[in-house]
Structure formats: C-alpha cells, structure tokens
Amino acid sequence: MIFPIFLMILIGSILTSAFSDKSNLTKVDVALLNQSEGMAAEVIDALTTASVSIEKDYGIKMGYTDSEKEGKKEARVNKKVFVHLDKEKILVYGNESEPLNTARVVALFRSVASSIQTVKEAYKIDGEKAIELIGADNATYEVPVELIPSKSAMSSYDYYGVVELTLMVMYMMLIPIGDLFTDKRTKIKERILLTGLSRVKYYFASLAAYSIFALAVFIPAFIFSITYLGVNWGNYSVLMYLYIVLFAIFNVALGMLLAQLLKARGKVDVILSVIILPIFSFLGGSYTPFPYDMGGVFGKILLVSPLRWVNVGIFKSVYAQDSQVIWVSSAIFILLIFICLFIVVAKEKKEELRA
Secondary structure (H helix, E strand, O other): OHHHHHHHHHHHHHOHHHHOOOOOOOOEEEEEEEEEOHHHHHHHHHHHOOOOOHHHHHOEEEEEOOOHHHHHHHHHHOOOEEEEEEEOEEEEEEEOOOHHHHHHHHHHHHHHHHHHHHHHHHHHHOOOOHHHHHOOOOOOOOOOEEEEOOOOOOOHHHHHHHHHHHHHHHHHHHHHHHHHHHHHHHOHHHHHHOOOOOHHHHHHHHHHHHHHHHHHHOHHHHHHHHHOOOOOOOOOHHHHHHHHHHHHHHHHHHHHHHHHHOOOHHHHHHHHHHHHHHHHHHHOOOOOOOOOOOOHHHHHHHOOOHHHHHHHHHHHHHHOOOOHHHHHHHHHHHHHHHHHHHHHHHHHHHHHHHO
C-alpha cells in the first residue's frame, strides 16, 4: 500500500522539469482551420506561396485541422497554436502556458496581413508611386487572440502518479502464483476439492477473493494521488479506479494461468522477472513517457504491453476526452480473463483424468 505512494512522490518530484511548461524558442506547431474569405484568404495564400520557408525560417510548422472543436483541443491538450481563418477574420487560440509561441504566430499573421493592407492602400493613393508609399507603416491589422487555460496540461505528478500505480497493479500477477504453488505443496487445494467444491468454483472463488483484495489494496495510493499530489484522473475518478481494478483482475488471471502452465516455480519467476514484467513495464511507459498517439513500427510494438493499453486509455480519456481505448481494452481484458480461467480449469481436469 505504501510503496506506490513513495514511488509516485519520488519519480514525480525528480522528473518535474521534464514536464515543465516554461516557454522556449523551439518549433511552434500550428493547427489551421481554413474557412477563409477576403483578407484572411489573401493572408494564407501569401504564406503558402511565399519564397521563404515558414517552418525553416520562422520555426512555425503549419498543419491542418477539420473543425474548431478539434483545433481548440489541439491547443488545450498538445499545446499547439490554433488559427481559425473564419471568413475575413483571423482568430488565434493559444495555450496559456505557451504565450511566446502564440505571440510568434500572431506576429507572423499580423505582419503578412498588414503588408497586404499597406500595398492596397498605397495603390489606392497613387498606383504609379505605390512602391514609394509601401515603405510607410500606414496599415494596422488586428488579430484577435484567445488564450486557452492550461490547467488540464499534464504535470510530472499527473503522468507518474498514473503509470507507477498501474505498474504496481501489474505486479498483482505475482500474488496468485505464490499462493497456488503453496497450495500445491501443502495440498490445501486437494482438501478443499474433497468437500465437493468443483474446480471451476474453486478458481472462480480464488479470482473473486483476489479481486476484492485488489479493490481494497490500491485505494490508499489512489486517494493519496488525488488529495496530496493533485493527480488528474479526470471527471470520473471512481470509474477510472474500477478500470484499474479490472486490469488487476486480468493480471491475477494471467498469473493463475502461468502457474498452471509452468509447473516449476523457478521457471515462472525467471519468465516474469526477466521477460514479462520488464518488457511490459518499459513498453507501458513506466520508465519513460511515450506519446500516446505514437505511430509507426515502434508504436505497434508498444501495444504488445497491456500496461500500455491502460495508460493510454486513462490519458486519452482525461486529456483528450476520448474513452474509446478504455472501452475496447476493458472488453479485451474481460475476454482474456475468461480465456485464462477456461485454460486453467481445462488443464486441471485433463491432469485429473490422467491421474
């Protein structure tokens, strides 16, 4: 109960700087929604046809988004600058934790708009002397700016408060392994089965007992993470905890399966300590954070770890309001739990018939 709390405090405090929201002069990502007309259309045309590279020379990378809602989410969650070309208006939305990035984007769009306006005004006055007049700063184009609150931005405690707790939950698979090997050695299970209890009920009862244990044992760390560390578990923290408990039950079922398939305790310990737990922990992001939307080959490799499913599901639900991963992984966990129990019981019955 105490160790997860200690782990969250230690790693969260050590790696606070890794999640610092201080501004810097790195590349600025822009999410652009182009619904432009008039001046706004001229500005984006000028930017896309410019002889200079906006990304290389100004450090501003243009990307596109499909809706205003999606653009604001990019600003809130991923700290991008959202630029909405709404007919003739240029509306800029930036994360309040990155005001410098927002200012750089505003300066770019404002300077292009003002330059276009200056040329137009010069030609209105005297087309032949327009070139001479262009040098004068006689145009101002205002770009409205709205800073989006960054209270939902992830801190080191938000990240490691989640991943270290789920890591401890994954270690639940060790508990049934120890108990089942003890039962085999002391013949407790055989004496219980002599009472008339079926093997199916025995393993279901064992799983139920471990589930109740999991439900209770992680509550102190979970409550501590919210009340003292301020870890963001979203608006439905109770449901998040139940999701974690489901993950714990899956690990218990997996531990029961490993104990049944590998008769030697030494083999089980080696496979868990050398292969399963270290690999699942690393790929799950327990040691170093991986972007939850990582693609490519490595992104697919990360999905080998069930711990990755849980962490991504929680972070997407909390910071992107997307619970799809949670629902899909919950269904998979429930299915795998029953598969593990089925294999355990079937193997037990097969060995009983041999005897």
